[in-house]
Amino acid sequence: MTFRKSSFQAYVKRMAPNSFYLRAVHISPLPVIRGLWVNLTSGKKVIGGASKENAEDLT
Numbered sequence: 171m172t173f174r175k176s177s178f179q180a181y182v183k184r185m186a187p188n189s190f191y192l193r194a195v196h197i198s199p200l201p202v203i204r205g206l207w208v209n210l211t212s213g214k215k216v217i218g219g220a221s222k223e224n225a226e227d228l229t
Contacts, residue, residue, distance in 0.1 A: 178204060185214045193218035 178201070181191060191208075193201060193216065205216030 182208055182212075182214060182216075187213040189214055191216045 185191060191205075191214065193205065201218070205218055208214055208216045
């Protein structure tokens, strides 16, 4: 399922129980903390990490 550009909270509200939200890049501590909070307080899971972007990967 995909959503239009929206806030993180809007995504979390739309998620079904026991579903996953994948974040490709966590640059600052705040998204990590928000993801951990969602993991601890709901049946929803936020998964994230860093990814390397290459022009070859986009073609």
